[in-house]
Amino acid sequence: MISFNLLIFVALCYVALLFTVAFVAERHAANGRVNWLRSPVIYTLSLSIYCTAWTFYGAVGYAARSGLEFLTIYLGPTLVMVGWWWVVRKLVRIGRAQRITSIADLISSRFGKSTSLGVIVTVIAVVGTTPYIALQLQSVTLSFAVFAQGSGQVWVAEDLNAAAIWVAAGLAVFTILFGTRNLDVNERHHGVVMAIAVEAVVKLCALLAVGIFVVWGIAGGPAATLDMIDQSAISEWSPVGGRWVGLTFLSAAAFLCLPRMFQVLVVENADEKHLATASWAFPAYLMLMSLFVVPIAVVGLNLMPPGSNPDLFVLTLPLSQGQDGLAVLSFLGGFSSATSMVIVATIALATMVSNHIVVPIWLSSTARGATMSGDVRYVVLLARRMSIAGVLALGYAYFRVSGGGAALAAIGLISFAGVAQVLPVLLGGIFWRGATRIGAAAGLLTGFALWAWTLFLPSFGSEGIMSASMMAQGPFGLGWLRPQALFGIDGIDPLLHALVWSMLLNSVVFFVVSIFTFPTPIERLQGAQFVNVFAHSSSPRAATQSAAGAEDLLIMAQRIIGSGQAQALFQAAAQKQGKEGYLPDVTPEFIERLERELAGSVGAATAHAMVGQLTQGANVSVQDLIAVADEAAQILEYSSQLEAKSAEQENTARALRDANEKLTALSIQKDAFLSQISHELRTPMTSIRSFSEILRDGEMGADEQARYAGIIHDEALRLTRLLDDLLDLAVLENGQVQLNNSEGSLRGLLDRAISAAGVDLGELGIHRRAADEQLTLFTDLDRLTQVFINLIANAQKYCDAEKPELRIRVRRVDGAQVIDFTDNGRGIVADHQALIFAKFSRLTDSGKAGGAGLGLAICREIMGRLGGQIDYLPGQGGAAFRVTLPATATRPR
Amino acid sequence: MTGKQVLLIEDEPNIIEAIRFILSRDGWAVATHSDGTTALEKVRAVAPNLIILDVMLPGRSGYDILRDLRDDAATKSLPVMMLTARGQSKDRELAERLGVTHFMTKPFSNAEVLENVRTLAGW
Incomplete structure (x- = not known):
């Protein structure tokens, strides 16, 4: 039996080895020699952090309890790597194209750099991963305890906790040293990757060694082992379809969504081609890891005393056979599994926490002007380091709170189900352009809440957060909310129940909300870049495509600056190059010019990006750009509407000012x-x-008496006329006049007007052409006659010729029927022609006119009401008025 | 001041006739003029003891004529009685500022016109 102190020494030596490996790798990377650090083999081995202490120790325990079901944990990733490699390839391509640093960053970037989504995914990842980290600490301390007991030392709870705290602290130091050495934009960690590759080898070798020893050393060969398996309870175990499918799906989802897996799979990936190797090598690794699980479990169940923890068979079997060396190797394998997982998971979580929670808070709480680039760098590093310590502290806290009671596998599955909530949004984000930020947030929150309610909170046991009565009757007696029988669906395996509900509602909410919400322009652009990441990437455009490039550019430019301006710009450029048409060669000068032109509309950066996308082998299709351009156009339109509105307001203000002035003037x-x-x-x-x-x-x-009475009479009539005119004008101006349309001949109307005007034909000669007057009119004949009377009376009053004459001519001018009244006097002087239709615009001596100067104002109002007009015709010799009849009034006989 | 020459500057024929009748009956010599532009010449030609001046005249307003009369030393203190049909207070104010001797609004009572003419002309 090896001493406990020796084990500690070995463990420390092993840690020192890992430090050395990581250090050397970092040195090489710093010197630019990264080729051998970044081989497909290293990549594949780094993926092995999927196999944690849970897999190393727990798989055997799982098999001892539930038979072959443990295989689903390997089946999921295998299916992904073999059948869904194209999803992984897309993730890797997007990760490289968008410089993604974590899964939270990917989701956040996809949905328009949404801060809130980054926070949500980070929280889910932290909550989902913390139990898992606790699990690793637990397995390490348990394995220490095994040796301690074996060497006769008495371990109490304090010792376990002390060991756990030492392990956590050591891991924190390692992770801080090698996880935050530099702030690479790509977040690659050569030293860490190298160290975990070494650990991957160690844990595989350890497990294989134990397996070989068990099969050949204890059971006596493969055949004997198979017999043993046949006789064991495991062979009687029959698979439950639902759980198999569910668990396989769950492990596949977790493989893609676990922060640490995303870190090694996408972030640390140096070359997309490495995926080709990994797609067969990693399943092979998993197969080797699972190869001896069942034999170890069966032999353990047979050999070890009843009640011994099957999770620790990998350790206790060699120890029980006196194989101390093998036991130490096995211990190192488990130690490797635990530490590699914790290190990578901590780096991944710390990146997320610092990038999506700490730094945004710090930036928003700091005055912008004060942030220098050096400051930010320091803050980010500090945040990263504190996050690492924080994540490990959380894991330790969970370990202490949960008391390490639950079986390893159960904790693992709870974690898997938690992080799997990201899957719908992840897949939707990279395959479906219709996915929106709000939809993603809604789906994630729904899934996370359901997971917490149905699986995570109940996992603390009836002594924990969920009381037994709540589990049995639901909160507030609401039976349909029972955590393990949602909506009254009872009798399903709790894990499956939680998985189905959370994933189903997560996906549905994500989908439905996405359908009913609209992506912002940047979401659209990002969505297009994510979904179409393969469409234009890698192969640069061939020279023959330059014409097509110009066409694309023209289409885009038209969307942004309008077709007229864009075509003019392109045509001018083409002409300058000695070409005809609208498609110039895409020369640097032309691009520069175009960018300048577009920048006026969309801003320099956007213009540069858009043109760059089209000319330098873009990540997005023309349609995407057009969509973005459309958005931009909408924004422009909106802003121009705003401008128009402010212009409108200005107009309104001006109108108000004008109105005020008018009122004053009025x-x-x-x-x-x-x-x-x-x-x-x-x-x-x-x-x-x-x-x-x-x-x-x-x-x-x-x-005299009679004469003066006559004057009184005339003046009284004048007064009456004036009042009549005023009333008439008031009625006309207010639009209250009722038109009585009827049919009559123009000739008859003129006859009536001449007689009503009281024309003394000896004083005023009137010339008419009867043939032209053969017109039937349909209008308000009385009003029209009133106009005629006015004009004839005016001629009579104002015509200053020796032998006054009035010519009335009926003709068609420009398709309209007009009647011209022209006298042979001096006419109206040009200065006054504009005034004559105004009220009280009597120009001559009032005594002779005998009117108040309202006549022409009334005529103008009447013609307006009838739909025609009356104008003064200058330059006709005498005073000349033209009455234009409304089009509806004339009917040639 | 014993002359009884009145110059009536007015463009309404009926009003001219009415005032002429009233004043003639009282023994005044009434000269009339109905154009604003040539009114000042008429004043110099007639040299009246009193002017009855309408405001709204063709060519030139009664105010302008009054201003010129007051600017001319010869007519500076000549009594001017203004008649206007635009009986607003600001018309009266303007006339008084320009130095009108008396201001009357139309329609007027004959007796009032006669009395004012007598008073202003020093009778």
Whole structure:
């Protein structure tokens, strides 16, 4: 029996060896000699961290308890590596293209660099991995305990805890030393990878050695072993289909989603081609690891005293046979399994915690101006180191809290189910462009909550967080929420129950919410780059494709700056190169020019990225770019709408100012108008009053009396006319006028107007052409006649010719029926032509006109109401007015 | 000041006739003029003892004519009675600022016109 102290010494020596290996590897890497560090073999061996202490010790225990079911743990990764290598290849390609540092980073990047998603995945990973780390600590301390008991030393709980704390501290030191040596953008750790490769060899050799010893040393050869297996309980065990499928799926999902697996599989991957080797070599490694599990279990069950822990058969069997050397090797194998897992898992988790939680918080809590690049680097490293210590402390805490009671395999499966919640989002993210950030968050949270409720919290036992009554009756007596019988579905294996519900609802929520939410532009771009990572990568475009490149660029440019501008730009560039058409050669000068042009619309960085994508062998398709460009165009449109809105507001403000000015002007105008009305009313009233008083005074002849009475009468009529006009105008201006449309001949209308205007044909000669007036009109004939009367009366009043004449001409001008009234006077001087349609715009001596200057204003209002118009025609010799009839009014007979 | 010459500058024929009738009846010599632009010449030609001035005249407003009358030393203190149909207070203020002797709004009572003419002309 080896002494416990010797074991400690061996363990320390082994750790020293690992330090040396890691150190040497780092030195080589620092000197640029990384080739041999990065071989397919090393890559494959690094994947072996999948096989933890759980696999090393626990698989045997699992087989002893549940027969061949332990194989599902190997089956999942094997299926992934053999059948789903293309998924892994895609992950690796994306990881390299996007410089992904962790699975949280991948999810976060995929969905538009979402901080919250990064946090969610990090939390899931930490919660899911912490029990697993505790499991490793437990296995190491248990294995120490085995030797301690064997060497007669008395171990109590304190010793176990002390051992665990020493192991945790040692692991923390190693991980900090080799996990945070540098801040490589790719987060590659040559020393660590090399060390775990060595450990992979050690644990395989150890397990194979124990297996060979058991089969040939104890059982007496393969045939005897098989007999033994046949007689054991394991052979009677029949597989449960549901659990097999479920567990295989679970281990496959965990293989892809476990932070440590993602670290070695994707982040530490140096060359995609290594996957080809790993896709057969890693399943082979797993097969070798599982080869002797059943023999060891069966022999252990036969040889070891009843009640001994089958999880430790790998250690206790050699010890019981006095094979101390083999036992130490076996111990080192288990130690390797545990430490390699903890180291990589801690690095992966620390990266996630520091990148997605600590640094964002630190950055947001620090004034931006104060952050220098050196500061950030220091902070990131510090955060990384503290995260490593924190993760290990968490693992240790869990180990202490859980008391190391649960069987190893059970803890492992709980962890698997937890991290597997990331799978739907991971696969959806790299294969489905419709996946959205909100959908991903909803799915992840749903899955995580269900996992916690149905599996993780119950795992603490009835003494823990979930009371026995809650397990039996559900929270608040809600039976359908019972953790192990959700929605009343009872009697399923708890693990399977949790897995089915969490994965199902996770996927459904992720899918449905994604369908009903819309990705942001950056999500779309990232989604396209992830999903189409193979579409354009690696092979650079051939020279013959330059025309196609120009076409792509033109399509994109049109989306961004509009087709007219884009075509002009491309045509000018083509002309400059001596080419015809719109497709210039994609020369550096042209690209520079195009980028400058596009930058005006989308910003320099985006323009550079977009053009770069098209010209330098892009990761995204043209359609993707167009989609992004469309988004950008929408944004532009939106911002231009905003601009338009602010312009509109400016317009509104201006309009308000104008309106105010107008109101002021109006009130001035109103003053002027009232003043005018006052004048126009008071003038006849003055005459009336004055002459009434004169008449009242008497003392005059009958002639004078009659004359003054006549003046009073005329002025009274003038007053009445004025009031009529004012009322008429008010009605017309307010639009309250009712049009009475009827049919009548133009000729008849003109006849009526001339007679109503009281024209003395001896004073005013009127020339008409009867043939032209053969028109039937359909309009408000009275109103139209009123216009005619006004025009004829005006001619009569204002025509200053010696022999006044008025010509009335009916003709068609530009398809419209017009009636021109032209007299032979001097007409209206140009300055006043614009004023004549205004109210009170009487230009001449009012005495002679006898009107208030409202006539033409009324005419204009009437013609407006009828749908026609009235204009002054300058340069016709005399005063000339054109009445344009509305199109609806004329019907040629 | 004993002259009885009045110059009436007004463009409404009926009002001219009314005022002429009233003042003639009282023994005043009434000259009339109905154009704003040539009003000042008419004032110099007639040399009246009193001017009755309408505000709204063709060509030139009564205010402008009044301002010129007050700027001219010869007519600086000539009594000017203004008549306006735009009976707003600011019209009156403007007229008084320009140095009007008396301001009347239309329509007026004949007796009032006559009395003001007598008073202003020093009778």
